[in-house]
Amino acid sequence: MIEQVADPMPQAGIAKVVLELDVNNHPGVMSHICNLFARRAFNVEGILCMPVSDGKRSRIWLLVFEDHRLEQMIRQLEKLEDVLNVRRHGAEHEVFERLEGFFH
């Protein structure tokens, strides 16, 4: 009703960040994670997900731009019941680089 007035958001940075998530492996986990980013209009540049060990867990790799909201995003991810832990890597992480061949 009354417009919510917030101060303008700083522009997203250009540095990339790679997030590594250990998660439970069942249908719906991906939607919980993607929803967190989507509803905050936070674009995910790259996603990679594969099961690990006995298939009860998965590892998800996310490629995102550095942004002042990133710390908040990580805290939100850590709150998800199916997210077991979150690790943050710099852009030098090679997981997405090694996939480049499939996209060019």
Add this chain to the structure above:
Amino acid sequence: MMQLNGAQLMVRLLERQGVRTIAGIPGGAILPFYDALSGSDTIRHVLARHEQGAGFMAQGMARVSGVPQVCIASSGPGATNLVTAIADACLDSIPMVVITGQVPQAMIGTDAFQEVDIYGITVPITKHNFLVRSAQELLEVVPDAFRIAMSGRPGPVLIDVPKDVQNQLITIDEGELPAPAVADPAPQLDMAALEAAAHMINAAEQPVLYLGGGVVASGAAPLAVQLAEQAGLPTTMTLMGLGAMPIDHPLSIGMLGMHGARYTNFVLEESDLLIVVGARFDDRAIGRATQFCPNAKIVHIDIDASELHKIKSAHVALHANVKCALEALLPRVQAKPRERWLAQVESLRSRFPMQFPGQDDPRSHYGLIHAVASALDDEAIVATDVGQHQMWVAQAYPFRRPRQWLTSGGLGTMGFGLPTAIGAALAEPDRTVVCFTGDGSFKMNIQELATLAEEGLNVKIVLMNNNALGLVYQQQTLFYGKRLFASRYRTEPDFVKIAEGFGVPAVDLDKAEDPRAALAEALHAPGPCLIHATIDREQFVYPMVPPGAANTEMIGG
């Protein structure tokens, strides 16, 4: 060994969890569960008239008890009708377990009759949700849902159960049934941060204690009052925190924010340290974030780590159960009278007090609230709907205990009041429950009058009728050049007849010669009652912080 179907297993697990009342509405996809529920000796089912009503009844029970409560609906429209009540519970951190029926697994994804992806729909409005794939899974999912709902920051959890899972047979040993869920342990206290917080409180000249709904949720209100008294801290409460400290306690400076008293917002402006406990710096509480308490350092204590540094960066952030944190903080905080600062607070209070024009006239809005409060004691529970009446009650009702006050804070849901009041009365049948409502809000879940009549609960609805969407009318008047549009109703229902039509007795204060006496009589008669009172549409909620302004730029009041 015993053989059960999934539905019977769910009922067993709910019974073992201690669930005694469930609100809901049956339908095709949840009928196996209802069949099983009919065989329960311990669980009472309350039949709502709209699923949203069932959702808010569960909320009402949870808000007064602090324990997760259950609502239930069928698939499709039954499930989508619950969405608003779930979102409301999520924003106000209310523990709730929502059970929905789903079409059989083989039909999921086929656009079957009454199929909707309620799992997908509720991802952003639940703490967690489940789509159960076998009866066996229920053994983990049901206790997990309760554990999640009550652990850490409480919230709603949804369990979507396909009809074939409800019908699936499972053979188990009594001893294989899981133990009832308990809450996860509180996070380890960061003692270094705690020492730093105590040091900042001891060093502060002009500190303010800022209490939110988390203080109520964690049962920490007495500790918060003790901290305030020990350290001489003027104490403000958010909308959700009202009742944490009695409003007439000498250290209480009332509710802050958009409709807080002028002096409250001025005291905050002058503070050099904010001790924020179980609160999240909501925009209605703090106004423009960058201009809120510009001179204050911040100690922020919250059970939800993602609330720390979210809106305001804290100088000391403590991820902790509020009760544990306050227990550990108390022995580290010096006893201080802070006479100079409290004198300054008193000076601001006397120069810019909260004003209640018409307080002695029971036909005015403040006077009506005052008359209701005068006729009741602190044992009564007060629920509201959303709008002008809600803000007036927040400003004027003398809340003196936690869980006395039930209101839709974060989502601001019109239609919240009546079913929530019913839920409160189901949980605490010996108390009087007053539901303040407006004519706009009341019409949004008015069908629950039927449930109220059927259950015969001690709920008194005080309808403040200005035949308008009052807060919209107020804002169009103040901020949209008096271009009044879609905020006044062109016809006016006869609410007294409507209540009586549902079987709820009604009193019209407009026609009473002595409205104060008629009100007291209605409030003290056992059972439900609608108390109708016309109020003046030109009365607005003041003071008010205009859109985008700092909290110190209030108008009116």
